[in-house]
Amino acid sequence: MTNPELKRQALALLKKFYGYDSFRPGQLEVIEAVCTGRDAVVTMPTGGGKSICYQMPALLSEGCVVVVSPLIALMQDQVQALIANGIPAVAINSNRSEIDNRADIDAAVAGRIKMVYLSPERLLADIGSWLTRLNISLFAIDEAHCISQWGHDFRPVYTQLSILKSSFPNTPVMALTATADRVTRDDIARQLNLRDPLRWLGSFNRPNLSLKVITGATSRQKIQTVQNLIRRYPNDSGIVYTLSRKNAETANEQLTRLGIRSTVYHAGLSASQRQKAQSLFTNGQVQVVCATIAFGMGIDKSNIRWVVHFNLPANIESYYQEIGRAGRDGLPAETILFYSYQDVITRRGFIENSESPQQQIFSEKLNQMQRYAEAQVCRRRILMNYFGEEMSDDCHNCDICHNPPERFDGTILAQKAISAALRTEQHVGLFTLVDILRGSTRAEIRLHGYDHIKTYGAGRDLPTADWNYYVQQMVQLGVFAPDIEHNNVLLVTPLGMRIVRGQEPLLLTRFVPRERAPRKPEPTALPTPESPSARRLFEYLKGTRMRLAAQFGIAPYMVLSDKSLQDLAIKRPKTFDELLDVHGIGEYKAHQYGEIFMAAIEDFDDFQNC
Ligand code: ADP
Ligand code: ZN
Numbered sequence: 001m002t003n004p005e006l007k008r009q010a011l012a013l014l015k016k017f018y019g020y021d022s023f024r025p026g027q028l029e030v031i032e033a034v035c036t037g038r039d040a041v042v043t044m045p046t047g048g049g050k051s052i053c054y055q056m057p058a059l060l061s062e063g064c065v066v067v068v069s070p071l072i073a074l075m076q077d078q079v080q081a082l083i084a085n086g087i088p089a090v091a092i093n094s095n096r097s098e099i100d101n102r103a104d105i106d107a108a109v110a111g112r113i114k115m116v117y118l119s120p121e122r123l124l125a126d127i128g129s130w131l132t133r134l135n136i137s138l139f140a141i142d143e144a145h146c147i148s149q150w151g152h153d154f155r156p157v158y159t160q161l162s163i164l165k166s167s168f169p170n171t172p173v174m175a176l177t178a179t180a181d182r183v184t185r186d187d188i189a190r191q192l193n194l195r196d197p198l199r200w201l202g203s204f205n206r207p208n209l210s211l212k213v214i215t216g217a218t219s220r221q222k223i224q225t226v227q228n229l230i231r232r233y234p235n236d237s238g239i240v241y242t243l244s245r246k247n248a249e250t251a252n253e254q255l256t257r258l259g260i261r262s263t264v265y266h267a268g269l270s271a272s273q274r275q276k277a278q279s280l281f282t283n284g285q286v287q288v289v290c291a292t293i294a295f296g297m298g299i300d301k302s303n304i305r306w307v308v309h310f311n312l313p314a315n316i317e318s319y320y321q322e323i324g325r326a327g328r329d330g331l332p333a334e335t336i337l338f339y340s341y342q343d344v345i346t347r348r349g350f351i352e353n354s355e356s357p358q359q360q361i362f363s364e365k366l367n368q369m370q371r372y373a374e375a376q377v378c379r380r381r382i383l384m385n386y387f388g389e390e391m392s393d394d395c396h397n398c399d400i401c402h403n404p405p406e407r408f409d410g411t412i413l414a415q416k417a418i419s420a421a422l423r424t425e426q427h428v429g430l431f432t433l434v435d436i437l438r439g440s441t442r443a444e445i446r447l448h449g450y451d452h453i454k455t456y457g458a459g460r461d462l463p464t465a466d467w468n469y470y471v472q473q474m475v476q477l478g479v480f481a482p483d484i485e486h487n488n489v490l491l492v493t494p495l496g497m498r499i500v501r502g503q504e505p506l507l508l509t510r511f512v513p514r515e516r517a518p519r520k521p522e523p524t525a526l527p528t529p530e531s532p533s534a535r536r537l538f539e540y541l542k543g544t545r546m547r548l549a550a551q552f553g554i555a556p557y558m559v560l561s562d563k564s565l566q567d568l569a570i571k572r573p574k575t576f577d578e579l580l581d582v583h584g585i586g587e588y589k590a591h592q593y594g595e596i597f598m599a600a601i602e603d604f605d606d607f608q609n610c
Helices: 004-018 027-035 050-060 072-084 098-109 120-126 156-167 182-191 219-232 245-257 271-282 316-323 341-354 359-374 379-386 411-423 430-438 443-447 464-476 494-500 532-552 562-571 576-580 587-609
Strands: 040-043 064-068 089-092 115-118 136-141 173-177 198-201 209-215 237-241 262-265 288-291 304-309 333-339 407-409 480-483 489-492 507-509
Touching: 004 027, 004 050, 027 040, 027 050, 027 198, 040 050, 040 182, 050 064, 050 136, 050 173, 064 120, 072 089, 072 115, 089 098, 115 120, 120 156, 136 156, 156 182, 173 182, 182 198, 209 359, 209 379, 219 237, 219 245, 219 304, 219 333, 237 245, 245 262, 245 288, 262 271, 304 316, 316 359, 316 379, 333 359, 341 359, 341 532, 359 379, 359 464, 359 532, 379 464, 411 430, 411 464, 411 480, 411 489, 411 494, 430 443, 430 464, 443 587, 464 480, 464 507, 464 587, 489 494, 532 562, 532 587, 576 587
Parallel strands: 040 173, 040 198, 064 115, 064 136, 089 115, 136 173, 209 333, 237 288, 237 304, 262 288, 304 333
Antiparallel strands: 407 507, 480 489
C-alpha cells in the first residue's frame, strides 16, 4: 500500500463496519488499485475474503459498487449481511417481484444505496437504462471464471460482460474467482477487456488437508473406509461425493443400514428436500451427506473433518473445491479419492454424449484428473502447479510423500528436456519434445529444423515410453506448464529455469514398464467390427483419439477416421509394420500416433483382464 491516507481510512472503515482489525493478504492491495481507477483480477480461495475487496471501495467512495453474480440464491444472504453491518445494499433479480425491484432501483438512483447486486442477465438488460443514472465507483464480477470456456462452470451470458468496458470506459472492473487455473485467469482479463489489471493470486495451499488416492477399491471397501472415518471422528462430520444420483442414493442406504446418521443430496431432489438435507447437515443432526457435485455451494461448516470421493471427479477444479470443504477451521482433515479406470470410461462417455462445444476441453480436464490419480509424485505439488502456484518441495502430507516410490536424480534428464524445449522457443508439446530428444527423423521434426538443435537426439539412450513418462512427471512437478490454449506446448517455468541452470536438482520416480498382461487365446475366427470385443475396443480407442486430438489441437477425425479406428480395433497391430497395414495409417500417422494407439490397445487388454 503506497497511500497511507487511504490505508488509514480503509482500516477505520474495516473496524467500523466489519469489526475487523486488519486486512487479509491482498485485500488492501486490491482495494487501493481499484480506488485509483485500475482494473483487477482477484483469485482467492473460498473463504479468503473476496467480498471485502469489492465492498470497501463503496465505503471509500462517493458512489456505489455494482456486483454481478450468477448465484441469485445467495444474493439475498449477502444483502442481508451487508444491511446487518449498516451498509445499504439491494439485490435486483428475477427471484423478487418487479415492484420490489423497482423500489430498490429508485433508491439506488437516488444515491441511497452503496451495494447493488445484479444477475448478469439483469445487468445486460438494464445497462442502457437506470444503470447510467447511478454513480458507479466499481463493477465487481463475482464467479468470474464463468466467462471462460476453460473454466469448469462456463456460462455463455458471461461472455457478453465485455460490454461493461465499452459502456463505462472510465469505471474500474474487478473480476473475482475462487477457482481458476492460469489459462482461465488470463482468459477472464482478456474477455473483459481489462486494461493492465492488478492480478492478485492468493495462496490455494491448504496444508491441513491430507491427500490420498486409493486405486481399485470395491464398494464394500469404500463403505468400510467411511465407517473408519466415523470411528475416528465420532463428533464431526464428512461428505461422500459420488458420480451419479444413483450412487449417492446407494451409498446413503448402505451407511444408514450400518447405523450411521446419513442423508443424501443431489439435483434430483426437490428444492425443499435439498434445503432439509442441507440444514440437517449444518445443524449436525446427520453426520454424513452422500452428494453429487451440486452439494456444498455456500456451505460454511467448519467441522467437516473428511471428504471422500467414491468416484473420480470430472476435473481438478471441482475436486479441489470439494475437498476444500473439509478443515475450514484450519485443523487437520482427511481426504480420500477412490480411483478406478471404469470411472474414466464412464466420464468419457458422458463427455462424448454431451455434444457440448467444450468436449475437447472437458476431455483434457478429465485427462489431467486421471493423471493426478495415477501420479507417483507429491499430490499437492501437482495441485499447486496446476493452479499456477509454485511449489518446489514435497508436502509430507499426502500418500505419495508418506510412502514415496523409489527416486533417482533426474536432474540431467530434466536439463536435456528443458534445454530442448527452450531451443524450440517453447513451441512444442510433449510428444514432439520426446521425438526431438530421441532424434526422430519424422518429417515434422525436419520441417521445423528441430533436427539441427543442439539437444536433438540427446536422449537416444532412453525409449520413448520412458521419456513420455518422465516429461509427464516434470509437468506434474512444475518444471513445465502446458499451455492448453496453444496445443499444450510446454512452457518452461521458473523452477525449470533454475534446474536447467544447475541451481536446483530434480528427483524423479523411475519408470516401471507395465507388466504385460497374459494374452487371451487368439480367437479362431477373425473379429469383425460387430464382434463385442472389437466393438468395445473401438469405443475405447475413441477416448484415446479424443485425447490426442486435444493434445494436438485438431479435430478427432483428423487424428484418425472412424473407419481407421475400427480397422485398428480389428487388426490390433503390435509393430510399426503392422500399423502401416491399418486403413488410413500412413508413415506420418504411424510415427505421430502409432505408439500411443498400440499402448492404448495394451491398456485395454489389461483392463479387460483385471
Ligand atoms: P470469499 O468471498 O472469498 O469466499 P468472504 O468474503 O465471504 O470470502 O470472507 C470469508 C470470511 O472471512 C467472512 O466471514 C468474512 O467476514 C471474513 N473476513 C474477510 N476479511 C476479513 C478480515 N480482514 N479480517 C477478518 N475476517 C475477515
Ligand atoms: Zn505430498
